[in-house]
Amino acid sequence: xxxxxxxxxxxxxxxxxxxxxxxxxxxxxxxxxxxxxxxxxxxxxxxxxxxxxxxxxxxxxxxxxxxxxxxxxxxxxxxxxxxxxxxxxxxxxxxxxxxxxxxxxxxxxxxxxxxxxxxxxxxxxxxxxxxxxxxxxxxxxxxxxxxxxxxxxxxxxxxxxxxxxxxxxxxxxxxxxxxxxxxxxxxxxxxxxxxxxxxxxxxxxxxxxxxxxxxxxxxxxxxxxxxxxxxxxxxxxxxxxxxxxxxxxxxxxxxxxxxxxxxxxxxxxxxxxxxxxxxxxxxxxxxxxxxxxxxxxxxxxxxxxxxxxxxxxxxxxxxxxxxxxxxxxxxxxxxxxxxxxxxxxxxxxxxxxxxxxxxxxxxxxxxxxxxxxxxxxxxxxxxxxxxxxxxxxxxxxxxxxxxxxxx
Numbered sequence: 001x002x003x004x005x006x007x008x009x010x011x012x013x014x015x016x017x018x019x020x021x022x023x024x025x026x027x028x029x030x031x032x033x034x035x036x037x038x039x040x041x042x043x044x045x046x047x048x049x050x051x052x053x054x055x056x057x058x059x060x061x062x063x064x065x066x067x068x069x070x071x072x073x074x075x076x077x078x079x080x081x082x083x084x085x086x087x088x089x090x091x092x093x094x095x096x097x098x099x100x101x102x103x104x105x106x107x108x109x110x111x112x113x114x115x116x117x118x119x120x121x122x123x124x125x126x127x128x129x130x131x132x133x134x135x136x137x138x139x140x141x142x143x144x145x146x147x148x149x150x151x152x153x154x155x156x157x158x159x160x161x162x163x164x165x166x167x168x169x170x171x172x173x174x175x176x177x178x179x180x181x182x183x184x185x186x187x188x189x190x191x192x193x194x195x196x197x198x199x200x201x202x203x204x205x206x207x208x209x210x211x212x213x214x215x216x217x218x219x220x221x222x223x224x225x226x227x228x229x230x231x232x233x234x235x236x237x238x239x240x241x242x243x244x245x246x247x248x249x250x251x252x253x254x255x256x257x258x259x260x261x262x263x264x265x266x267x268x269x270x271x272x273x274x275x276x277x278x279x280x281x282x283x284x285x286x287x288x289x290x291x292x293x294x295x296x297x298x299x300x301x302x303x304x305x306x307x308x309x310x311x312x313x314x315x316x317x318x319x320x321x322x323x324x325x326x327x328x329x330x331x332x333x334x335x336x337x338x339x340x341x342x343x344x345x346x347x348x349x350x351x352x353x354x355x356x357x358x359x360x361x362x363x364x365x366x367x368x369x370x371x372x373x374x375x376x377x378x379x380x381x382x383x384x385x386x387x388x389x390x391x392x393x394x395x396x397x398x399x400x401x402x403x404x405x406x407x
Contacts, residue, residue, distance in 0.1 A: 003090070004031050007076055009053035009069055013045040020044055026072060030092040037096060039072070041065060075099060088159045089206060107204045108155040110147070113140045113195050129261040129286055131325070139191040146172045158199045162209050166192070182218040190215060222383065223343055225353045227361075230254060232339045234299075239338075246331040248303050249320055250350050255300040257354035257373050260325045260347050261286045267317040271296065271304075285374035292374030355384040 008027040016022045021042035027034055043065065047056050054069060055062045079098045083090040117136050124133050146169050147156050156165075166189065173185045193213075199205045225233070234251055238244050253263055262283055270283045279296040296304075304319055322328075328347045336345035343349075351373070359369045370381035 005029070005080060007073055009039075009072075010050065011043065011045060011048050013048075016045065017042070024069075026076075028076060028092045028096050030090065030095065033092050035092040035096045037100070039069075041068065072099075086157060086160070088157060107158050107199070109158050109161060109195070110140060110144055110155045112158060112199065112204075113143065116195060116198065127286065127289070131261075132287075135187065136191055139188045142173060142177070142188060143169065143192065145176070158196070158205055161196060161205070163212055166209060166213050182216060186215050186217055189213075222352050223349060224356045225254070225341075225343070225349065227357055229339075229341050229343070230353060230357060232341065233335060236335070236339050238335065243331055243335055243338075245321055246323070246328055247335055248306065249322055249328070250332060250335075250347060252300050252303045252320065253347070253350035254353045255297045255358060256281060256294050257292075257351050257359075258283070258294070259285070259287065259351055260322075260328070262292070263320060264318075264322040266319045268319065269317070271319075283374075288374060288376045290374045290376050292372060294372045352384065355381070360384060 006029045008029070010025055010027060011022050012025070013022060022045055024039045024041045024043055025036050026039055027036045043055050047062075049056050054066050076095060076099055079095050080090065083094070113136075117133070117140060120128055120133050120136060124130050144154075147153055149172070150168060169192065170185060170189050173180060173188055177185075193210045196205070196209055200208045230251075233247060236247075238247060249263065252258075256263075258266065258281070262285060265286070266281070266283065270281055272280050272282050274280045274295075279301065281292070281294045281296055283292050284290070285292050307320055325347060332345040332347060336343065355369055355373060359372070360366065366381055366385055367378065369384070370378050373381060375381050
């Protein structure tokens with residue numbers, strides 16, 4: 001259906017200034033909805049031709065004013081034509097905003113994403129992790145490459161983002177990125193979803209293009225350290241100070257469940273004395289902004305005391321010498337080799353180990369584990385219970401094999 005579109009210049013003859021002049025207004029109407037603006041130009045009411053929407057007369061100043069009005073009409077119709085050629089639904093507000101140079105006509109995906117990432121960078125370490133920031137930077141780079149390949153442009157208007165764009169972007173990620181699994185692809189697309197939700201909330205788009213899109217997640221088995229493997233790492237004599245420090249931080253998190261970003265910021269302010277006279281870690285998780293409460297077990301407390309005595313953290317309120325996550329994972333691989341552990345040892349494995357081997361396997365109720373981990377939903381914690389059930393089943397298979405009835 002074709003949009004109805006019109007422009008009109010008019011005056012309010014009853015509103016004159018002390019010099020007998022009144023303002024000229026522009027009205028834009030699209031499909032019966034109008035919006036208006038003062039042009040900051042004045043005319044005497046008796047010289048205004050309401051039928052033509054112009055000033056009567058032939059003097060130079062009159063001709064100049066009418067030419068100004070003609071130019072406005074030309075510019076407004078040009079803006080409307082640009083919306084039509086780009087296939088973007090428009091309203092009277094949008095055209096007026098574009099005319100004023102303050103509208104959303106030039107809101108493009110990558111420019112909005114760039115603003116988002118700039119704001120995100122200022123909150124790294126406080127509300128967001130460095131990893132989350134880097135993932136958004138990578139998503140923006142992939143979007144830029146996709147738009148260039150698919151559309152031949154450097155950017156695209158957000159009003160052109162639809163379900164087809166989303167599905168094509170998802171296909172682009174699967175076919176152009178090496179070693180990019182389904183869950184990684186889905187994370188990139190959900191990052192785009194966040195940006196489009198921002199656009200929708202700000203009325204930069206009229207509908208949510210993700211309404212009919214559903215995230216596809218591939219089930220991943222979470223790995224954990226069993227009691228024997230954890231004990232091996234704790235007791236292994238390591239050949240260097242750097243590996244010893246990495247082992248200490250890893251073991252500390254195996255007994256506290258803290259994530260990398262939270263153990264990195266751990267300070268004395270997070271250690272509190274509870275009513276039972278024992279120390280607890282009380283910290284607000286960076287990722288979910290939920291409170292985590294964990295009793296400070298003896299193993300973890302001894303590690304804190306070790307670095308307090310060594311004085312390795314002078315001029316800082318941090319409790320542990322936490323290096324970059326990337327280096328931690330490289331050194332943990334070394335430790336795994338030295339301990340003859342074939343599992344892929346990553347720092348986040350410590351959190352899984354706390355949830356299963358240290359707590360759930362020792363009878364700690366799942367509700368308590370959820371609170372200690374700082375999960376916002378019990379469903380998240382139940383994943384670890386499933387891991388534990390699988391481990392118990394595997395252990396029982398060994399028992400069955402040992403006591404198999406021979407007949």
